[in-house]
Amino acid sequence: MSAVWLHVGQCGNQIGEEWWQILTRENVPHAEADRYPFCSPDGKLSAICVDSEPKVVRKLQKQVKSGSFRKNNLIVGKRGRGNNWAYGYHGLHSANEKNLLERTMESLRKEVERRDCYCGTMLFHSLSGGTGAGLGSRLCEAIRDENSLGQILTVTVAPHQAGESPLQHYNSLLCLSWLQRHVDGVLLFQNDAVLRRTAALLGKKAPVSDMQPQVSLSAMNTYVASCLAGLFYPLKAFTTGSGISVGMEPWELLRSACPMPTMRFLHLAQACKRQEWGLSHHVKSDSEPLRWGTVFWDSLASSVVHSLPRESHAGQPHYSTSVLAVARSYQEDTFLLSRDSVLRKLKQAYHEAYPWNPFSLSCWTDSLNIVEPGCHSHLLTICANHGSSAELLQQVVARAEAMYETNAYLHWYWRYGCEEADFQQAFETLCSVADDYSRLGE
Template sequence: MSAVILQVGQCGNQLGLEWCELLCKTSKQVAHRSPFITKEDTLAVVCVDSESKVLKRAHRLVKNKKLLESNVVQGKGGRGNNWAYGYHGPRGAEGDKLLHGAMEAVRREAEKRDYYGGTVMVHGVSGGTGSGLGSRLCEEIRAEYPVSHLLSVSVVPHQSGESPLQHYNTLLSLDALHRCCDGILLFHNDHALSGVHQNKAVCTSGLSSGVSQDTLSFMNRHIVSCMAGLLFPVNSLTTASGLSLGMEPWELIRSVCPMPSAKLLSITQASSREKQKWDRLAGLTLQSVPQLSPAGKSYTSRAVLAVARGDQDKSFATSRALYKLKRGHRCVAWNPFPIDHWTDPCNEMTGSSSGAAQLLTVCSNHSSVTSLLDHTLRRSKEKMDVRAYLHWYERYGVETQDFQQAMDTLLNVMEEYDAQ
């Protein structure tokens, strides 16, 4: 199959291991079609963290022969919620050990493939390992495999309250991701918390039942549900003979990233346990889509992908859902084909053998991402103006000009979205 999952840091592994457990519970038919499961029935997953405590669940997968032990790469100390420390690591041999081990694990998985399409990296952008080491791994993978795809699943922190360094870390991480990745699936913690309340039925079905039902767990399940909605195999991308090529992650990039200068993607989702009209589910996904900027300017979408699961009667394409989504996302006029759709008669997320439940996942290259970029830039500049915490980054080789370069990158992205 075509993809390797790379999970980096505490956030990335919490989400990624939830994703792994979901993959292990899918039917044999879906597992056979999935780009994330090998011919040997093991997970094409590499787990990386600078501390061992988060990887205990990974070792359980190793014990159950679902994950190779060599694909669990762990260090002996954290990265202090510091992008610079995560990126450069400690001085000496220990600094390169985690990076080298992760790249070797990715290489081994890539070389097993008949066709290696690329890597999907799951991480957070506010901590030290996920943001700093994640950025370094993106650069190394891009240099090592220049023609393969690189898609990131990046979790953005709450606007305030998580860490005094979170805005610096987010700034530097988004800069690296924009330079190296082909597409960036952004999940905001604030939005995920809202999505939990709006779509609780999806979060509690078909996922690991052993995790306590606290808020963080629900948020993780919501994000994993959205990932599965987009990246699970779909019937409409199989060949005429029924062969699945596992191209969903890369077709996603081609569908919603028509220009490489703007590739920050937003995801919404709606579901129903009973038969519903698809345009009603489309309307539910639009409820959380921002329409106007703080300045009163209308947001727009460069491209939209809708993935309908549970489309047994093939009614999605003939419904008003696509028209409703095109209007609701205000698709740009210059893109002649701004909306794409995939369908599958089953919905594996419900665990229902009949596939009767419906799930609609919508991915949009939406200009409302400029609000996140503006907030990150503003808060970072406020701290830089008084040189707050900069010495923590300078200690590991990150200078003021590195922050300025990252700011210029994000400003250029904002201008690109505002110009559409």
């Protein structure tokens, strides 16, 4: 029982809704012992849900199993933060509403005290909104100051490049720089990439048609949540002798995937296939399940690397400092038999930057696929510290800089306490990180 799960803003709580629905399913085998990393001793989820408006948090409370959340951990305000990082970071200048930051940190302290062993905080948020980006940045800073030994891992969603808000480039710039300074790892999801991946998955299941499958926001959030479940649902390898997980998966992930302190942005991809045996009269030999399992793992690896951005717009290949593969299947042995083939394929696709690093490619396995429990399925989740993060950072810097040079919308940031130094430091921080990623493989 090591983590506190913190959802901030509309996006953070919407992903949280899908995440907790997966974790609180009734039909998951041996789930009771595996729920300890997510629950307090009294059975309540160790989760804090924060938003400056009540609508999304109230919906989450209704959709997830009744009684799962602690009432005092559902923290809402009465007015939004105007999609403004400065407004979210500095908060209201009014005594009429108790500070969201104060209330959240108070709940966090109590959750930390309920932990048998507190190791860190998982924070879910977006880069574009005032609450998710601004308050999320302030919370990362406050949590780091108050619990300096605890780690912070964020689930961060970047907005569509086509535009969600006129202030999204400023918000992303400032939030990303705060994350680089105050957190240990960033699981970075880009809405455009999530949309493409979700559409591809829906397209496979939908009837053959010339029409592009419609992708709902809920479907995109479900994909993000399933990637997280593939990574963080307890594995037998990390359980104690009693069979109860202590929830070390997020922190073992950081040790595996963030070997370089200056590069903390992680790319996730996932593929899942259900194994079908064909006609009912077909008779399987003893070796056939293993043979079919090997075929499935090779197919899943190909599916994952197919969606991977291989090179920059300038034609330069992307490299990785580290790659972690998590394989879940009711036939765990089938992955072990095809392990070398799968890892070789991943190594070629992700372009290992440091061949001298003996731990640059790791794999975890488990017999329970939490995403599709109770069926013959294979799930492969890949987390990589990948150079494609530089593309996003460079785009954010370029677009924010173009607006900054014309003084566009800056008065909204000065109005709520932001200063020029905040922007200058943010530009320098992200340019430095992007350069580090761009130099991988040299």
